[in-house]
Amino acid sequence: MDFGVKRTFLGFQSALKEANVVIVPVPYDATASYGVGTRFGPNAIIDASTQLELYDIELKKSICDEILIHTLDELAVNKDSPKKTIDNVEEAVRELVSMGKKPVIFGGEHSITGGALAAFDNISVLQIDAHADLRDSYEGTKYNHACVMRRVREKHDAVQVGIRSMSEEEADYIEKEKIQDSIFYGRNYDIEKIVSLLGDKIYVTVDIDGFDPSVVPGTGTPEPGGLLWEDVLGIMKAVSKKNVVGFDIVEVLPTPPLRTSEFIAAKLAYKMMGYFW
């Protein structure tokens, strides 16, 4: 029994008042269409993070020496209403931003990104994902995880990388909206172009299925032909020249006894903090 044990990223906690980065765990997977269980993702990522080496070989420093991290308790979710859950995420992120914090959201399914983005104005969005997520609605709701980038594109500029699965409706939408230039398929991407398409203020959403399943097997809808670890790090390093206001890592589905997926998600989050902040 974990009586009295609080889960914290890296296994320790800075006071909320002093923290620059705040982790928001959102254990929500109600609209997932295939593998269910990403609601266990946030806790698995946080548990895995306690096994990270604090020193980063590439950055030649312990990232947590310069960045103070606070982990919130799991956010309240409403499994009957994606809208209510998304609104809760928005409220939490809005408050953190008003306090001058950088929010890092762990999912859970991808629909929660919509809530985080609603808290920001005038940003560009970088999405790492296997799926375009450009459906107008899916299974009766506009807040389904399969629609998240459609909602994003209604308000924000976006660049989508790692894409290798979409419906005909989505392909038609891309053509009609003339957004082909901002969509990069599989490992065919151009870092300079990605950076030039993004504005100065950006939010990054990483659907873990953007990685190849040989790298990250634990996700609800795995797709072959994905990004490798070095691809994603290279892209993150390139966008670190911009003002990154927050990010999320979603769709991690723990598949015990393997711990690969949650460990990679934790390491990626830590490296992204080091690159961006």
Ligand SMILES: [Mn+2]
């Ligand atoms: Mn996806």
